[in-house]
Amino acid sequence: MVQRITVLGAGSWGTAFAKVLADAGRDVTMWARREEVAGEIRERHANSGYLPGIELPANLTATHDPAEALAGAEAVVLAVPSQSLRANLSGWRELLPRGAILVSLAKGVELGTLKRMSEVIAEISGVSGDEIVVVSGPNLAREIAQGQPAGAVLACADHDRAVAIQQASFNSYFRPYTNTDVVGCEVGGAAKNVIALSCGMAVGMGLGANTTATLITRGLAEMARLGTKLGADPLTFAGLAGVGDLVATCSSPLSRNRTFGERLGRGETLEQAQAAAGGQVAEGVMSCTSIRELAHKHGVDMPITDAMHRVCHEGADPRQVGAELLGRRQKHEWS
Numbered sequence: 001m002v003q004r005i006t007v008l009g010a011g012s013w014g015t016a017f018a019k020v021l022a023d024a025g026r027d028v029t030m031w032a033r034r035e036e037v038a039g040e041i042r043e044r045h046a047n048s049g050y051l052p053g054i055e056l057p058a059n060l061t062a063t064h065d066p067a068e069a070l071a072g073a074e075a076v077v078l079a080v081p082s083q084s085l086r087a088n089l090s091g092w093r094e095l096l097p098r099g100a101i102l103v104s105l106a107k108g109v110e111l112g113t114l115k116r117m118s119e120v121i122a123e124i125s126g127v128s129g130d131e132i133v134v135v136s137g138p139n140l141a142r143e144i145a146q147g148q149p150a151g152a153v154l155a156c157a158d159h160d161r162a163v164a165i166q167q168a169s170f171n172s173y174f175r176p177y178t179n180t181d182v183v184g185c186e187v188g189g190a191a192k193n194v195i196a197l198s199c200g201m202a203v204g205m206g207l208g209a210n211t212t213a214t215l216i217t218r219g220l221a222e223m224a225r226l227g228t229k230l231g232a233d234p235l236t237f238a239g240l241a242g243v244g245d246l247v248a249t250c251s252s253p254l255s256r257n258r259t260f261g262e263r264l265g266r267g268e269t270l271e272q273a274q275a276a277a278g279g280q281v282a283e284g285v286m287s288c289t290s291i292r293e294l295a296h297k298h299g300v301d302m303p304i305t306d307a308m309h310r311v312c313h314e315g316a317d318p319r320q321v322g323a324e325l326l327g328r329r330q331k332h333e334w335s
């Protein structure tokens with residue numbers, strides 16, 4: 001049984017997932033970038049900046065020192081934003097205990113390299129991509145931290161490693177399923193953030209359930225097109241890491257991506273929406289660019305993702321891209 005687990009990153013999901021592990025009976029140490037955050041977790045069992053009002057369990061501690069955090073870890077959970085994972089992990093590489101199971105929480109595709117997170121982790125750590133466990137699914141951090149029931153997916157080509165993390169993380173409110181389709185789970189997790197931006201944008205423009213349901217469904221179609229082209233199992237997109245995560249993120253005001261899109265839809269600028277996010281990451285803002293490039297590279301049509309890139313990075317008006325999406329050539333639903 002994996003007992004001693006380190007979580008690197010003390011943001012919303014890192015902290016909530018650390019609580020999941022601690023509530024499952026594991027001994028958990030978190031690394032926080034800022035000493036005051038580590039101190040608050042250690043001494044007051046709280047992380048008020050990211051999860052206000054949540055009491056953290058006593059078997060969860062924290063440090064600002066990565067060497068101290070990683071000493072003796074049997075599993076290491078990477079919980080920093082996608083675009084910072086390479087730099088952070090490069091700094092930790094020499095400290096990773098030999099044989100520790102590496103677990104990825106990040107949902108994104110790296111700008112420039114167009115790599116999925118498990119590919120970045122394998123490249124930097126030297127651990128085979130087949131041995132890395134990816135966590136995905138409808139897991140809005142605050143709801144999980146409150147102990148509201150949710151399912152999740154633990155994807156790893158090596159089933160035994162996924163089972164080890166499943167055994168280490170299941171508890172009375174968190175039900176993780178194993179899956180061997182890492183590509184599908186990672187594409188689903190990254191792409192749904194972009195679709196959540198579009199749903200938020202529609203809500204910000206005053207549009208209703210028909211529009212958001214259309215974006216969710218057509219978003220699922222474009223995510224599945226890319227995933228299957230990259231070798232994913234189409235069934236994954238009907239599961240928790242596909243439609244499950246997509247529905248949760250696109251529907252909930254707790255989603256940072258949906259909230260970010262809503263601000264853009266109300267007419268705020270990218271800078272205003274970024275300032276309002278208070279330093280918390282809305283991965284879709286960067287991933288719309290990398291996923292769009294990945295799609296172009298593989299000849300896959302992803303019109304909603306394309307539209308989000310144009311709004312976020314080319315100054316396009318949300319209303320204009322909405323009209324353009326509707327005005328594309330008429331086609332069969334599954335062509």
Ligand SMILES: NC(=O)C1=CN([C@@H]2O[C@H](COP(=O)(O)OP(=O)(O)OC[C@H]3O[C@@H](n4cnc5c(N)ncnc54)[C@H](O)[C@@H]3O)[C@@H](O)[C@H]2O)C=CC1
Pocket residue numbers: 009010011012013014015032033034050079080081082084088105106107108139140141142279280281283
């Ligand atoms: N918040 C949520 O509900 C969920 C988030 N995720 C994914 O988990 C990953 C981590 O997300 P959160 O913990 O929610 O993010 P967050 O923005 O709440 O926290 C990020 C953490 O990483 C640290 N960090 C280290 N280097 C950083 C850098 N260069 N730039 C920014 N932060 C840096 C921050 O100090 C902070 O502790 C993301 O890829 C996100 O998409 C996945 C499922 C749920």
Ligand SMILES: O=C(CO)COP(=O)(O)O
Pocket residue numbers: 107137138139140141193196245248249254255256257258281282283
């Ligand atoms: O990934 C998430 C839920 O599964 C969280 O989404 P946000 O980053 O948009 O809050």
